[in-house]
Amino acid sequence: MADVESFRNHVLEAGVLDPEGTHHEFVSGMHGRKLDFDKIAIGSPLYEEWTTVAADYISEEYSELPQIILGVANGTNRVAIDTARHFNGDVIGAVSEKDPENSKKLYLSEMAGKLITAMQPELVVVLEDVGTTGSNSVQVARHALAAGAQEVEVVLTWQRQSKLQKLLDSGIAYRAIINEPLPTYDPEECENVGYCADGWGFIPRAK
């Protein structure tokens, strides 16, 4: 059985979280220590641990397994497929895509859309890496509902805010493998009481 606590420690050891003394500007404009799961190389031991922990979590949390696990482009597309493989054919992994014109917009892949429409699955799980507001996973979840999924829930690898407002606003249920809020400030707050106030290095978002 995979151990969430040791997975969390391995994630920190791999430098997925910004080291002390450094923080980032997020897409939302907020400031905080970034969690970058893209640092976990596909096929690495930590990647295998991630898919094992996610599969164990899903089988423990849901009395009826989801028929489909959907990835959130691009970060968890492979993870969703490799997590689904742990269920030996009982669960299908599928992927979403970013709009090439606007990377903030996500769609289902054509295959995922057709699959959901054909199966009308009772439950689809959207697997996300980091939950801050839920702005990406909510799009994938809503497209899955529109395509014919009867119920869609989001499973986050690391929930970094106590509430994920975009998911709450859309009435999409979510749960997290690691639920550990991390300080996240708007720029003014950060300047007054946050990391900027403490003189931590600041990395603006790449435009």
Ligand SMILES: [Zn+2]
């Ligand atoms: Zn700051």
